[in-house]
Amino acid sequence: MGYKCIFSFKGQLPEMTKRIEFLGGIKVSTGTINCSLYLERVPDGSNLIPREFHLLLYDEKPKKCFTVCRDTIVETDREMVSILEKTNSYKKRQTTEALISKYELGDFIIRVGPIVFRTEIRGILVEVEYTACSTPVTSPFNCTKLLSEFINGNLGPFPEPIQTSFDFSAYPTLPKSYSDLHTSYQYVNLFRTIN
Amino acid sequence: MFQQNKHHQQQQQQQQQQGVVQSGVASATVNNPSESIVAGNIYECSLHGILSTPSSTFIQRAKGMMRCEHPVSYKEMVFKSTVQSAGPSWAEGSILPSEIHVRYEKNTVYVRYVGVPQIKDNINAMIRNVVDIKSSETFFIYLENLGYVKDYEYFVDGYQYSTYNLSLFLVNHRRVLNDGTKGELLNKHSMVELQCLSGEEGFVAAAEYLNTYAEYLYPFVELIKFDHRLLTAENSNTPTTNVNVVGGYNR
Numbered sequence: 001m002g003y004k005c006i007f008s009f010k011g012q013l014p015e016m017t018k019r020i021e022f023l024g025g026i027k028v029s030t031g032t033i034n035c036s037l038y039l040e041r042v043p044d045g046s047n048l049i050p051r052e053f054h055l056l057l058y059d060e061k062p063k064k065c066f067t068v069c070r071d072t073i074v075e076t077d078r079e080m081v082s083i084l085e086k087t088n089s090y091k092k093r094q095t096t097e098a099l100i101s102k103y104e105l106g107d108f109i110i111r112v113g114p115i116v117f118r119t120e121i122r123g124i125l126v127e128v129e130y131t132a133c134s135t136p137v138t139s140p141f142n143c144t145k146l147l148s149e150f151i152n153g154n155l156g157p158f159p160e161p162i163q164t165s166f167d168f169s170a171y172p173t174l175p176k177s178y179s180d181l182h183t184s185y186q187y188v189n190l191f192r193t194i195n
Numbered sequence: 196m197f198q199q200n201k202h203h204q205q206q207q208q209q210q211q212q213q214g215v216v217q218s219g220v221a222s223a224t225v226n227n228p229s230e231s232i233v234a235g236n237i238y239e240c241s242l243h244g245i246l247s248t249p250s251s252t253f254i255q256r257a258k259g260m261m262r263c264e265h266p267v268s269y270k271e272m273v274f275k276s277t278v279q280s281a282g283p284s285w286a287e288g289s290i291l292p293s294e295i296h297v298r299y300e301k302n303t304v305y306v307r308y309v310g311v312p313q314i315k316d317n318i319n320a321m322i323r324n325v326v327d328i329k330s331s332e333t334f335f336i337y338l339e340n341l342g343y344v345k346d347y348e349y350f351v352d353g354y355q356y357s358t359y360n361l362s363l364f365l366v367n368h369r370r371v372l373n374d375g376t377k378g379e380l381l382n383k384h385s386m387v388e389l390q391c392l393s394g395e396e397g398f399v400a401a402a403e404y405l406n407t408y409a410e411y412l413y414p415f416v417e418l419i420k421f422d423h424r425l426l427t428a429e430n431s432n433t434p435t436t437n438v439n440v441v442g443g444y445n446r
């Protein structure tokens with residue numbers, strides 16, 4: 001898989017989709033990205049700060065789920081949701097959903113759609129993946145400059161230039177090569193900021 | 196113990212509400228990720244025993260009954276929650292809690308949620324709700340972050356024999372040493388476990404399956420009530436059989 005840049009902006013979705021289609025983007029599918037916050041059940045009147053974690057579900061990966069807890073991320077089978085419900089020690093508090101359309105444009109894959117939180121649209125999600133850097137010659141982490149030029153030059157203008165590099169140093173358990181685990185961290189960080 | 200014959204998952208999903216399910220990983224399908232997927236409950240029904248005769252004789256009998264055999268070798272860790280549940284305070288300690296079993300085998304992490312045992316009239320088998328998943332290696336850290344602590348652990352070595360809807364395990368348990376390597380045997384005798392998966396309505400049929408097979412194994416195997424937590428009893432210098440022998444199959 002290629003390196004991904006994920007961001008949101010306040011704007012109009014039709015404008016963005018027109019721009020992608022004008023560049024030659026072909027719509028290939030639609031789907032959702034679902035991010036739920038789970039909080040630990042603590043006894044009433046307790047001073048304990050409840051533990052929390054985020055659970056991500058992608059329509060494109062129907063058998064997998066990704067769980068982000070503190071500085072750890074885990075990829076498991078989707079039935080993890082069932083285990084969490086059965087243990088009854090955590091309760092789902094809120095869910096943020098992105099209703100995305102997927103476009104293919106040369107070496108890029110663009111996913112774009114509204115971010116919905118409690119029936120309210122909180123912004124437009126954009127994920128741009130540069131697939132050519134999945135080859136062994138180039139490190140996925142080295143293509144941020146090219147992504148920056150593509151996003152800010154072709155998909156913009158945005159109120160502020162989009163930062164395409166992401167600092168993963170706070171997450172020591174991540175593998176060396178870019179993966180779905182890195183993507184999930186990027187999504188959780190994005191959803192945290194917009195809620 | 197886990198089973199992982201993934202070939203039969205689709206039939207499982209069709210059969211799980213009707214009765215006995217084929218041996219394999221308990222699984223549920225999800226169409227809408229935001230919906231609850233607890234609806235498809237799968238239960239593990241099992242009978243435990245100790246081998247009271249030489250294993251070679253028993254293996255011949257087992258091979259005659261079962262379709263296939265393969266070796267099993269893994270480390271199993273059992274985690275319990277420190278999160279306070281909503282149960283009544285008077286019940287604490289009297290109910291065997293649900294557990295998360297993590298099995299590390301061939302660089303893969305298999306996770307099983309094991310629910311509280313179900314008490315059913317006229318059924319000898321241990322019946323527990325199970326959910327099986329595969330995970331990445333960071334699952335241990337994640338569990339600790341969630342508030343789970345490791346309760347006990349042990350190594351398992353032996354063989355699994357299986358048919359269409361039942362598995363038989365012939366295994367030995369070994370202590371885990373401080374450095375994480377295999378220690379001495381935890382019990383003198385090999386353990387035998389008969390196991391099948393059942394849907395909500397399949398307990399009786401599952402128990403009958405198990406009892407029928409158990410009768411074939413008599414007198415090689417003595418039926419017991421077995422608690423894995425006893426495997427890690429501290430201060431036991433000599434390997435012992437930490438089991439409560441019930442004897443016979445007509446409990």
